[in-house]
Amino acid sequence: MESQSKINLFEPASLGSIELSNRIIMAPMTRSRAIGNLANDLIADYYAQRATAGLIITEGISPSANGLGYARIPGLYTKEQITSWQPVTKAIHDAGGKVFAQLMHTGRVSHKANMPSDTVILAPSAIAAKGDMWTDAEGMQPMPVPVTMSVDEIRNAIDEFAQAAQNAIDAxxxxxELHGANGYLLEQFLNPHVNQRTDDYGGSIENRSRFVIAVANAVVNKIGADKTGIRISPYNQYNDMPAYNEVYDTYNYLSNELNKLNIAYVHVIDYAARATEEGMKLLDSIRSNFTNTIILNGGYTKERAEEVIIAGIANLVSFGSPFIANPNLPHKLQHNITLNAPDSNLFFSAGAEGFTDYPAN
Ligand SMILES: Cc1cc2nc3c(=O)[nH]c(=O)nc-3n(C[C@H](O)[C@H](O)[C@H](O)COP(=O)(O)O)c2cc1C
Structure with missing residues (x-):
């Protein structure tokens, strides 16, 4: 077996049953260019420009009309949406890349003005996220009190994730990748301050984890474990996720359960965990509990990425914002070329500016 110390970022790796040309992953990033909740030619160009990543993980794509909390984010639950993604995946594959769709249900991080009619803002409990949400029609608006999901609505959401996964394969x-991070629906179930249910989906660690595991299990049954990954962000407080005492035990349990499902990867946003000794210990526990691929993310440089791969706590590392302004990021990292800085004013604007107009090299 090749010794870990010889492995570097620019060598191929396998993930589930696919081969990646390198270990530099493009992290999922919402870019709000999906007018009408559809992918389009501009989005195809954007991803094709970044196809030298070992793997592209797309922006969050909603598995349900109820999950479209942000303006101009795409969906994967109608025929038209599936069809709109086909040229995107083809463009990435034609350029030699690989791509996973990130399935993101925003849950309570939402506003009706961003959603189609006949939708409901759902969450584990009727507790609003503190903070405002951008809407194209009404500007910044406070996030509303969501509707507590009934058990039927929970089962329906699980089915929606599974169907969206099948739709992704069809596209x-x-x-x-299931978005279990950053305070969206899956993480809303994990956090005991946001999930105050008293049924099988709330209370104990096992109960709070039940929805996430059920979604992962349903997706595995639909498309196969080798095509399924999940993103988590232990100790995250973004999107009004208050700190709680059982973070270590929750994610220790969850990573063991995810390992039983034999999914392809766990993608950990680790910057909050890295800030404490307990968090560092949790990263080690996740690594030892979960035997398939671990992807780490959060402010990584080339040097730090190489360190965590050599240390064996990550197999792959993902980069978010560096990919925005540096479409050919692997090449730049390999040759130590200075990176362009992205313009954050254009992160979520509509149109090509700040999206497809960054120079290739
Ligand atoms: C513009 C922007 C949009 C993002 N959208 C998403 C998203 O849709 N899903 C997600 O899981 N993370 C999202 N993130 C977080 C990134 O995937 C990543 O975790 C974060 O940028 C930290 O990595 P970095 O330091 O390499 O940028 C977004 C980040 C940025 C900058």
């Missing part, structure tokens, strides 16, 4: 994606 030509190599797999899906």
């Amino acid at each position: 030509g994606f190599d797999g899906v």
Whole structure:
């Protein structure tokens, strides 16, 4: 077996049943260019420009009309949406890349003005996220009190994730990543301050984890474990996720359960965890509990990425914002070329500016 110390970022790796040309992953990033909740030619160009990543993980794509909390984010739950993604996956594959669709249900991080009619803002409990949400029609608006999901609505959401995963495969994606991070619906179930249910989906660690595991299990049954990954962010407080005492035990349990499902990867946003000794210990526990691929993310440089791969706590590392302004990021990292800085004013604007107009090199 090749010794870990010889492995570097620019060598191929396998993930589930696919081969990646390198270990530099493009992290999922919402870019709000999906007018009408559809992918389009501009989005195809954007991802094709970044196809030298070992794997592209797309922006969050909603598995349900109820999950479209942000303005101009795409969906994967109608025929038209599936069709709109086909040229995108083809463009990435033609350029030699691989791509997973990130399935993101925003839950309570939402506003009706961003959603189609006949939708409901759902969450584990009727507790609003503190903070405002951008809407194209009404500007910044406070996030509303969501509706507590009934058990039927929970089962329906699980089915929606599974169907969206199948839709992703039909649209030509190599797999899906479940967005269990950053305070969206899956993480809303994990956090005991946001999930105050007293049924089988709230209370104990096992109960709070039940929805996430059920979604992962349903997706695995639909498209296969080798095509399924999940993103988590232990100790995250973004999107009004208050700190709680059982973070270590929750994610220790969850990573063991995810390992039983034999999914392809766990993608950990680790910057909050890295800030404490307990968090560092949790990263080690996740690594030892979960035997398939671990992807780490959060402010990584080339040097730090190489360190965590050599240390064996990550197999792959993902980069978010560096990919925005540096489409050919692997090449730049390999040759130590200075990186362009992205313009954050254009992160979520509509149109090509700040999206497809960054120079290739
Ligand atoms: C513009 C922008 C949009 C983002 N959208 C998403 C998203 O849709 N899903 C997600 O899981 N993370 C999202 N993130 C977080 C990134 O995937 C990543 O975790 C974060 O940028 C930290 O990595 P970095 O330091 O390499 O940028 C977004 C980040 C940025 C900058």
